Structure formats: C-alpha cells, structure tokens
Amino acid sequence: MTGRNGGADLAPPAPFDPVVILVRPQLAENIGTTARAMANGGLFHLRLVAPRDGWPQPRAWYASSGADRILEEATVFETVDDAIADLHRVFATCPRPRHIIKPVMTARGAAAELRATSSRKLKSGILFGPERAGLDNEDMARADTLIRYPLNPRFMSLNLAQAVLVMAYEWYLTEDTVPEQYLMTNETHVATKGEVENFMTHLLRDLDECGFLHHEQKRPGMIRNLRHLFARGEITEQELRTLHGVVSELSRARKIRHTK
Known part of the structure; x- marks a missing residue:
C-alpha cells in the first residue's frame, strides 16, 4: 500500500535506531x-501492538504526508511482550507515574540514553499508549525506564503524534552527543x-508450585513487582543463566525434602 504521491525518499533505516511501539492504537489517522x-526526527522503525481496527488501514497513509515507507515497513504484534522480545x-x-518504582527521565535525558544504547549496537524501543x-x-511493568515530559503542569495533554514528535525531535538533536559510558559484558x-x-x-x-503466589488478590501486584525488579537495569544473559540455575536448584531441593 502506498500514498498518493509515492511517499518521501526516506533514508535507509539504521538497524539500532529506536523502535516506536504504539500499544493498542485506536485511529488510523x-x-x-x-x-x-x-x-521528522529521523526515526524509521514502527511497531503496532493490537491496533483496534486492524492493519493496514488506508487512512493512515493519507495522514502520513508522504511517510509511506515507515507505514509499509511497520510490523504488527499481538502483545507488548511479543513486540519487545528482541x-x-x-x-x-x-x-x-503512580505506585511504580522505576527511573523516570525527561525526553531529553531519555534521548541521550537511546543514542548511547544505539551506539553500543543494542536495540531499544519506546512504548506509547492508547489515545484515550x-x-x-x-x-x-515491561519497561525499564519511564519518560515524563516537563510540560505545563496545568495542561499536559498531548495527542499521540505530538508525544512521538517530542521524542523524535530530542532523538534528532542527540546525533553528535554520545555519553561516555558503557556496560562491560566480556x-x-x-x-x-x-x-x-x-x-x-x-x-x-516455581513460585506457584511452592505456594508463594497463592494469594489471588495480591498475586498480580507481586508479579508486577518482580517484573519491575528485573526490568530496572541491564541484566546479562550469563546472570540470567545463573538465576535459572538458582531457581532450578531450589526447586530440586524442595522436592527432595518432600520425598523424605
């Protein structure tokens, strides 16, 4: 599907530029x-999570003012977990943000982090919620960092495209600025x-099997707290393998005790 004018001649996408992820968007426009x-900000990768009216939608092309290639390359996922898995x-x-323990950054601070992440050849994404x-x-709970725009506290209402534009603008301004910081992973x-x-x-x-999550009313909140804990920083694959071993060994020891 293409727009009426064939679309703008957008530059080829950089593989580690941030992904814009629209979660349950409601309107094609x-x-x-x-x-x-x-x-406008030089971003290309667009992902859609469960768009209300399906995809593709011709009205999106009419509203894009020639950003056809972004829409043509957009990918659709059923869940947020699927959209961020890679x-x-x-x-x-x-x-x-309420009742959440996570780092909160301004759009400018987040853009700098996104640029640093990209320079390290790591993939990042920004979640934007439904319009309403x-x-x-x-x-x-799936994110490791929240972004809050420093706007007029008496009127902070933005539509979806405006919210994306703020981040795209800040991203574009960071092109020549990369913080001198990285995580040594060996x-x-x-x-x-x-x-x-x-x-x-x-x-x-395993927590279900041992009864730790048996309280039905508290279970969702306890699970979210665990997700916040493991999403808060950059955990390595080796650390996860160690944690897998810890959980498996605890489970094995518990079963041995029960059989005695």
Whole structure:
C-alpha cells in the first residue's frame, strides 16, 4: 500500500535506531501522523501492538504526508511482550507515574540514553499508549525506564503524534552527543526482553508450585513487582543463566525434602 504521491525518499533505516511501539492504537489517522512525526526526527522503525481496527488501514497513509515507507515497513504484534522480545532497553511514556518504582527521565535525558544504547549496537524501543487512557500498569511493568515530559503542569495533554514528535525531535538533536559510558559484558551480552521473560516464566512457575503466589488478590501486584525488579537495569544473559540455575536448584531441593 502506498500514498498518493509515492511517499518521501526516506533514508535507509539504521538497524539500532529506536523502535516506536504504539500499544493498542485506536485511529488510523493517528498512526499516519505518528509516522510523519517519526520521519521528522529521523526515526524509521514502527511497531503496532493490537491496533483496534486492524492493519493496514488506508487512512493512515493519507495522514502520513508522504511517510509511506515507515507505514509499509511497520510490523504488527499481538502483545507488548511479543513486540519487545528482541529489544535490550525499553522506555515507556507516562504522564503521571503512580505506585511504580522505576527511573523516570525527561525526553531529553531519555534521548541521550537511546543514542548511547544505539551506539553500543543494542536495540531499544519506546512504548506509547492508547489515545484515550495511555499505558496501563501491565504495559509499564515491561519497561525499564519511564519518560515524563516537563510540560505545563496545568495542561499536559498531548495527542499521540505530538508525544512521538517530542521524542523524535530530542532523538534528532542527540546525533553528535554520545555519553561516555558503557556496560562491560566480556563474553556474555545484555539480555533481551525475551530472555528476561523466559526467566520470569521459569521463576513464576516455581513460585506457584511452592505456594508463594497463592494469594489471588495480591498475586498480580507481586508479579508486577518482580517484573519491575528485573526490568530496572541491564541484566546479562550469563546472570540470567545463573538465576535459572538458582531457581532450578531450589526447586530440586524442595522436592527432595518432600520425598523424605
């Protein structure tokens, strides 16, 4: 599907530039204007999580003002977990974070972090929530860092494309500025969100078996707290393998005790 003018001649995408992830977007026009905002700031990778009206939607192309290639290359996922599984860092826009223990950055600070992550050849993404309500607690539990724009506290309302444009603009300004900081991983690598989620599945299964999560009302909050803990920093694949071994050994020891 292409726009009426064939689209702008956008530069080939850089593989480690940030991914813009729209979670449950509701209007095709907002997806189109998001692509336009991304093109303004030199971003290319667009992912859609469970768009309300399906995909593709012709009205998105009409609203994109020629950012056709971004829409043509956009990928669709059923869940946030699927959309971030291959990423190493995940940021989430959040106007009013409540009851969450996570680092919170301005758009400018987050853009600098995104540029540093890209320079290290790690993949990152930014979650943007549905137009009406924004990201929910389960969505934000998947992110390691929240982004809050320093706007007029009496009126902080942005539409979806405006929110994306702020980040795209700040990203574009960081092109020549890379913080001199990196994580030495030696022979391992920073774990992807998919690897972390695999460990979480292992951990939660054993916690269910031992009865730690037996309280039905408290269970969702306890699981979110565990997700926040493991999403807060850059955990390595080697560290996850060690934790897998710890959980497996604890489970084995518990079963041995029960059989005696």
